Amino acid sequence: MNLDQLNFNVEYLIVILGAIILYLLYYVYTKDAEYSKNIRSVASVVEDLNREFYYLKKKLDQTQSSMKENSQRMSDEEIYQEIERSVYDMVHPLSLAIKQLQNNINIIEHEIQNKILQLESGVKQISIPASIHGNDDEKIISLFKQGISIETISKELHLSKPEVEFVLKINKIK
Numbered sequence: 001m002n003l004d005q006l007n008f009n010v011e012y013l014i015v016i017l018g019a020i021i022l023y024l025l026y027y028v029y030t031k032d033a034e035y036s037k038n039i040r041s042v043a044s045v046v047e048d049l050n051r052e053f054y055y056l057k058k059k060l061d062q063t064q065s066s067m068k069e070n071s072q073r074m075s076d077e078e079i080y081q082e083i084e085r086s087v088y089d090m091v092h093p094l095s096l097a098i099k100q101l102q103n104n105i106n107i108i109e110h111e112i113q114n115k116i117l118q119l120e121s122g123v124k125q126i127s128i129p130a131s132i133h134g135n136d137d138e139k140i141i142s143l144f145k146q147g148i149s150i151e152t153i154s155k156e157l158h159l160s161k162p163e164v165e166f167v168l169k170i171n172k173i174k
Contacts, residue, residue, distance in 0.1 A: 024119075031115060038108050042101065049097055056090040140167045 063086050067079060136157055143153045150168075154161045 027119070035108070035112070038104075042104065045097065045101060049094065052094065052097075056094075060086065060090065137167050137171065140164055141171060141173060144168060144173060 063082075067082065136159065139157060140153055140159075143156070144150070144164075148156075150161055150164050153159075154164045157164075
């Protein structure tokens with residue numbers, strides 16, 4: 001393989017990697033917007049719940065004050081039952097709303113996990129050559145094992161620092 005073909009292959013690989021990176025950035029941006037929308041809807045529900053808590057507390061205070069007024073006419077058992085009924089009426093809708101929120105969160109979490117798995121499998125399917133410059137792998141590994149810095153190796157072999165780091169990571173040395 002001559003130098004022109006090698007340069008063309010390297011440029012082609014750079015273009016492909018650039019396209020992949022742009023696609024991943026676009027994908028992350030769209031998913032971030034989607035998750036932000038879901039988070040805003042959850043925040044809206046939480047605000048509604050807080051508002052409902054406020055009204056329920058206000059209603060409880062009113063019920064308590066009316067019960068104090070009526071306590072002379074009601075027995076202790078009747079008061080206890082009324083309080084229990086009022087509390088149940090206030091808590092039951094909140095309990096249902098919290099369960100719905102939990103279900104929504106679980107669904108969103110499951111979708112995120114699926115998307116992460118899809119991204120990971122997509123990245124694994126990308127075929128990256130074992131080396132960008134063929135025989136430079138052995139030279140890079142040998143020099144690195146001798147304690148020579150990545151910067152020195154890149155200067156000596158006329159490679160960029162990221163290329164040297166890439167070869168070391170591919171070979172699980174760094």
